[in-house]
Amino acid sequence: MDFEFSEEQKEFRNQIARFVDERVAPRAEELDESCLFPLDLMEELGELGYLGIKYPEEDGGAGLDQPHIYHAIFCEELARGSMGVGAVLAMHTSTATFGLYKWGNKELKRRYLAPALQGKKIAAFGLTEPNAGSDAASLRTKAVRKGDEYVLNGTKIFISNGTMADFVTIAARTSQEKGFKGISLFLVDTATPGFSVGRRLNKFSTHCSDAAELVLEDVRVPAECLLGEENMGLINLQKSLNDDRMITAALSLGVARAAYQAALRYSQEREQFGRPICQFQAVRFRLVDMLARLETARLYTYHVAAKADQGLDITSEAAMAKLVSSEAANYVCRMCVSVYGGYGLMEEYPAQRYLRDSFFPLVAGGTSDIMRVIIAKGMGI
Template identity: 40%
Template sequence: MDFEVPAEHRMIRDEIREFCESEIAPIAQELEDDHRFPRDVFEELGALDVMGVPISEEYGGLGGDQLMYALVTEELGRVSGGIGLSYAAHVSLGSKPIELFGTDAQKERWLRPLAEGEAMGAWALTEPESGSDASDMDTTAEKDGDEYVINGTKQFITNANVAGSILVKAVTDPGAGYGGISTFIVSPDDEGFEVETIWEKMGLNCSPTCEIRFDDCRLPDERLLGTEGEGWKQTKKTLNGGRISIAALSTGLAQGAFEAARDYATEREQFGSPISKFDAVRDKLVGMYRKTERARLLTHKAAVRYDAGERVTRESSLAKLDASEAAREVAEDAVQTLGGYGYTTDFAPQRFYRDAKLMEIGEGTSEIQHLVLGRQLGL
């Protein structure tokens, strides 16, 4: 059992950390205040060759693994939850399924620009009425000759208004239950596709979250990803990797919040001493560190097992559950450590606190993770 991060992985992590500290951290709050998607940042990430970390080099990716991808995601989350979220959605949800399930032609046409950083990816599963039962969907794709006609609405779709392609789940066989769901590659230029709403949110405001609508959106049959009826199986496999990325993002949020609180506590003096010397503050910081380290270990364990080709439903769900709750708890303690300053936008903890809450909701709520883990444990 080796807990040391491989040298190549450390090199990529350190390069991205330096980029984050120099290019993202100084503008992170400004991006949130302006609700601005930082396209220029993602172009620079493309130039650094990390927009397709776990994608094969054959299709423009870095050829890395899930652990390397988790490290990059954590570093982004350490300075900006919004950038980290859009990055994770692009890689895990918008890009990886095309590599896993697509044809060579689909990979060349749709995956390559994503992996090379020329376009953003998105994934459309959730619907206005579906909630945690994501398989209960009303969006349909009816076959009409050599085309599919898509109708319906998708909700809370990350990157939808900035994406070059969107992977859309739709019902192709209404009577087949889980086996009647399929996946389609949609371009924002397709007639009948429209972004209806860009949501105002509690946090993560530089990462766009959209409602999208399909009104007789016609797609050629080569836009079907995989075969008809495979959509739900694809979804479950995709979420195993996606939950690891959310665990990594959550770990990054926790790390950023911890560092902000530690730096403040070691500089802020009361009664002639840094407040980090007071038992109440020191114990709080130690607890924050413990939770962050635990989240990181669970995330790395899930990523390593994913890379080994093992089934990781249990590990990815546990990592996502623990890290997302740790992010929120650590960020809340960071706000408390800074007192009144922690409640102001001049300091980062309030941003981490707002951003962290979504980690307990997206990619399956904490309640759903308990359900998944209970089943995995035979309960």
């Protein structure tokens, strides 16, 4: 297959890279300190049309011919500037809006999807619960049908965008049957009585991307807020979860590239024993290993994005892309800290932030162990 980006894709990368260099990267440190997501960026990117990359024009999207490749480029570039910003926007533009795009009726799309793609409403996705993480299918949040409504009760945890969201796609049990075959998806407006943010969780990684506990107490939603068929929620969502893993791989590439470039620059400027430290074989080899892991992970991730654009099943491949890219990013960022020596530990240098942020893709969208479980299943073992 051809691994070259088309001229349009190269131009797209240049455009978003310029935006990131001007509007995101210079604020990354401040956002890391304040732990606040810059809402102005959301609106700006919405106005520029970036938030609808994955969706067709009739739904307010960009109607691109290879949306997965474009979306991966978008996420990689954002994470190069700030992994926290990338994490918020990757979630907003994929899994958090996918159910609504795929199964929402016209009116729901008018009220929620259109403003989300314009950056005027924020979306989140609530699957994980305190007792249901890797084993998401054991979730306990319940949705019970009462007349024309469903009544939802339960608690969600680690929900990205949770404190800022205007609406959340909530996965809830609609049948006592165990596992995947009893879970449905609901669009829940966060202004609905009974919905609340339990708390914002402090974390050491991706500071400006929030992680929230969400509480649902007798939250009543109209029956049309059921997204897709009852009990088929997680089965239907598989494609989106695959996309999400591929995009998390792209986010990993972004932070890895930022760390590699910073380490390379630093190694050429920093002198010890009368010469730049890049002239020491140990440092040079570290830089070589960083680049080699980054470039191979990159090639594979875009290969998977291209497969997704061909409509092929990418279940194993997306898990492999996330496994390889997130582990590569964590390695690259660790080596970056080491190239910086003592300065790598100092908050005034970005190396420590890159390393902290590189832990996010190791867990979000499923841990590396779970990626291995998925890949092994694909291997038939």
